[in-house]
Amino acid sequence: MAQEQQVVEAVEVKTQEVAARKRRVAILRTIGLVVGLVILLTVLNAATHGDFLAPGNVLNVLRQIAVNAILAVGQTFVIITAGIDLSVGSLIALTGVLMAGVMQSHPAVATGLLLAIAVGLGTGAGAGLIDGLPVVKFGLPPFITTLAMMLMARGLAFLYTHGQPIEIDNQAFNFLGSGFILPSLGRLFGIPGIPMQVVIMLVIVLIGAYILTQTRFGRYVYAIGGNEEAARLSGVNVFGVKLGVYLISGALAGVASLLLAARLNSGVPQSGQGYELQCIAAVVVGGTSLMGGRGSIGGTFVGALLIGMLYNVMNLLGVQSYAQDVVLGAVILLAVLLDQLRRQYLTS
Amino acid sequence: MPATIEPFVAVHDIAKAYPGVQALDGVSLDIFPGEVHALVGENGAGKSTLVKILAGAVRPDRGTILITGKPVSLLSPRQAELLGIAVIYQEFNLVPYLTVGENIMLGREPTRGLSIDWKELRSRAAATLASLGVELPLNTEVRRLSVAQQQMVEIAKALSTQARVIVMDEPSAALTGDEVLKLFEIIRTLKAKGVGIVYISHRLEEVFAIADRITVFRDGHHVKTDVTAAFTTDDLIKLMVGRSLAAHFPQLPPDPPREHTLLCVRNLTMPGRIDDVSLDVYPGEIVGLAGLVGSGRTSLLRGIAGADPVAAGSIMLEGDILHLRGPHDAIAAGIAFVTEDRKTQGLILGMSVRENVTLPHLDEFVHYGRIDRREETASVANLATELHIRTPSLEQLVRNLSGGNQQKVVLAKWLLEKAKFICFDEPTRGIDVGAKAEIYELMVQLVKSGTGILMASSEMPEVLGMSMRIAVMHQGRIVHVFNRGEATQEAIIRYATGSEPV
Numbered sequence: 001m002a003q004e005q006q007v008v009e010a011v012e013v014k015t016q017e018v019a020a021r022k023r024r025v026a027i028l029r030t031i032g033l034v035v036g037l038v039i040l041l042t043v044l045n046a047a048t049h050g051d052f053l054a055p056g057n058v059l060n061v062l063r064q065i066a067v068n069a070i071l072a073v074g075q076t077f078v079i080i081t082a083g084i085d086l087s088v089g090s091l092i093a094l095t096g097v098l099m100a101g102v103m104q105s106h107p108a109v110a111t112g113l114l115l116a117i118a119v120g121l122g123t124g125a126g127a128g129l130i131d132g133l134p135v136v137k138f139g140l141p142p143f144i145t146t147l148a149m150m151l152m153a154r155g156l157a158f159l160y161t162h163g164q165p166i167e168i169d170n171q172a173f174n175f176l177g178s179g180f181i182l183p184s185l186g187r188l189f190g191i192p193g194i195p196m197q198v199v200i201m202l203v204i205v206l207i208g209a210y211i212l213t214q215t216r217f218g219r220y221v222y223a224i225g226g227n228e229e230a231a232r233l234s235g236v237n238v239f240g241v242k243l244g245v246y247l248i249s250g251a252l253a254g255v256a257s258l259l260l261a262a263r264l265n266s267g268v269p270q271s272g273q274g275y276e277l278q279c280i281a282a283v284v285v286g287g288t289s290l291m292g293g294r295g296s297i298g299g300t301f302v303g304a305l306l307i308g309m310l311y312n313v314m315n316l317l318g319v320q321s322y323a324q325d326v327v328l329g330a331v332i333l334l335a336v337l338l339d340q341l342r343r344q345y346l347t348s
Numbered sequence: 349m350p351a352t353i354e355p356f357v358a359v360h361d362i363a364k365a366y367p368g369v370q371a372l373d374g375v376s377l378d379i380f381p382g383e384v385h386a387l388v389g390e391n392g393a394g395k396s397t398l399v400k401i402l403a404g405a406v407r408p409d410r411g412t413i414l415i416t417g418k419p420v421s422l423l424s425p426r427q428a429e430l431l432g433i434a435v436i437y438q439e440f441n442l443v444p445y446l447t448v449g450e451n452i453m454l455g456r457e458p459t460r461g462l463s464i465d466w467k468e469l470r471s472r473a474a475a476t477l478a479s480l481g482v483e484l485p486l487n488t489e490v491r492r493l494s495v496a497q498q499q500m501v502e503i504a505k506a507l508s509t510q511a512r513v514i515v516m517d518e519p520s521a522a523l524t525g526d527e528v529l530k531l532f533e534i535i536r537t538l539k540a541k542g543v544g545i546v547y548i549s550h551r552l553e554e555v556f557a558i559a560d561r562i563t564v565f566r567d568g569h570h571v572k573t574d575v576t577a578a579f580t581t582d583d584l585i586k587l588m589v590g591r592s593l594a595a596h597f598p599q600l601p602p603d604p605p606r607e608h609t610l611l612c613v614r615n616l617t618m619p620g621r622i623d624d625v626s627l628d629v630y631p632g633e634i635v636g637l638a639g640l641v642g643s644g645r646t647s648l649l650r651g652i653a654g655a656d657p658v659a660a661g662s663i664m665l666e667g668d669i670l671h672l673r674g675p676h677d678a679i680a681a682g683i684a685f686v687t688e689d690r691k692t693q694g695l696i697l698g699m700s701v702r703e704n705v706t707l708p709h710l711d712e713f714v715h716y717g718r719i720d721r722r723e724e725t726a727s728v729a730n731l732a733t734e735l736h737i738r739t740p741s742l743e744q745l746v747r748n749l750s751g752g753n754q755q756k757v758v759l760a761k762w763l764l765e766k767a768k769f770i771c772f773d774e775p776t777r778g779i780d781v782g783a784k785a786e787i788y789e790l791m792v793q794l795v796k797s798g799t800g801i802l803m804a805s806s807e808m809p810e811v812l813g814m815s816m817r818i819a820v821m822h823q824g825r826i827v828h829v830f831n832r833g834e835a836t837q838e839a840i841i842r843y844a845t846g847s848e849p850v
Contacts (some may be wrong), residue, residue: 214717214719215714216710216711216714216717216719219707219710222699223696223699223703223707226697226698227692227693227695227697227698230692230693230696232655232675233653233655233675233693233694234708235679235708236676236707293696293699294698
């Protein structure tokens, strides 16, 4: 008995030691990352003669990444379950023109706004369900179902508008995409205020991170991506959770579309082309595995931020736009390669 | 016949150890041209390890391999093929979307210039099939063939590589009676061509029907090799199992009173898997489920645990009929399922010990939509201490734990909330002796507290040492239930192999 007690105590001591060592490693890594980031930002700032870190420019970067970051939050949920959602770019177009159409037929500001939000989020969520149902019910690959939705949603957007943009003159709606709040706070930094887009993005990132890390649904998302059969045998409602991630991704496409349409003051059937791949890039650069089971919203946000900053710096440095894509592609490849090498090093 | 000519393949004094198990310890086997040499033994006797060594897939720790009398140092899969050894595994190595002809000639396609000479390919494949006396459509994709036909393609493929020895691992497992007869015809044709066959089977009647000589392995040791006529069925079974129960089993509690059944299964049927199975388990009872691989043990457990749908029949727990739409219904009713393969079905390897253990009962830790991690950690920590799970921390990924500790994590999943009934499928497969003893002890504690256990196992000593009653399955049916003290290894094997008329 006494011996057993000793063993238990020894195990506990060892557990604490290991935990302490892990914490030290984690702290060192965080410090390393922060130091690296500060150096990088300083260098970039110097190279752009101080333009890069000017408050106005920082705000610009955040505004520019808002749509991509919101899509990427939804995409993160899908990819952690080992799925993929290619339909979000087209859903931006479809929900955008539908919202514009609703507001055209309902000129009253409040009614138009509420109906538009309902239609935008509802259509996105509904499309997400259609993406997910064949996946959970018949085991179709999500690559196929969302590719089909990508084509259908884009086509429907063009059918609905006959290829022409629909103008939006609902001021409340447009405020969401291009308005500012807290102008007094903004004046301190010499900016007009905090952009609504950035507020909405941050709220969605925080809610997404909370759901993924703190709730049962989030835990199940990881479990399904890690081992779907083991999750099912543990009583996880695989059907509902997988359907849920496509629904979230679709609904967030609606939110992203709202910001974009409000900024453009119109619903445009051509909008959102290639956005699905942009947000997948942000997710992957953020360390989420396409094989599922691993990833985080925080990482995704950093991924979106990195891509946004890269474009921004290249703009400030006057890199021509075709060259920007070459650089971005190379950076994505490099980022994921480094991540892979780091993991191999850690497991060996 | 044998002694006068030289064996084509002779292995001598082969040993192979895996962590924790001596899979083979000084075994020898020789195969003469034109003989059918049966290799028999229980699960874990070392047959598959020897097959893998012959195929060049596994390197022995010591021993010699002679091919036509000449020592061969290290076999690689490619070398084994070049030397004329072909292995037909239970899982076929065919490409489903290629045709019969393409599969037979795979990797050895005749070419003309840069392109494949299709005419030549077809004629060679056809010649191989004809020499076996088999008729198969050459241009049909292999996936459209029956299992028996696919097996013929495998044999033809082996023959077309000029194999001199063909090892068949449980070739009859998926065949019907008529198909087995056809297989025997093909084997006789191969014999006549001077090909040596190693025939591995659990079905002793087949062994007696086709083998010239029989070799018996037990626990990695070579027990006996002799001509078939020198054995009777009873001899063979004794030689296969003849040992005292080596492992240490705890004292089982006395049989519980049989007033109320805990689990009552009636006429359960899953087409092609189990057929009209009825079984009762009482509270505080461990019922062992014996049977060969494919006899339906796992299917029965999966049906009870809601993992697979059942076509007909009923499952009652404490008198309530269960309508299981999935595992969550079974879990909610109080049925736990410890699966056979912890890595693919039991655990999420990339998650921590804590997250794995709480997965089936996460609801308990959710307050206002949020998981209370502190509460989670506290519960799991208690359980981990109780079960002696050796892990540096509860946040360790289960991927990094040893097999025995992984299995304890699986058990912890189902002990966090008290289950009324637990299905165990191969509860101690691939774990060391110490962890085994702990798991047995745990099962005893569970039944003492009134839990019912149904335990499927391929390990005879485990079934005999840990069961109060033993149900034997054969071809999807329960063919016999032994009461306590009635069962012997020989009797179980007779029922499990269908040697005993029911």
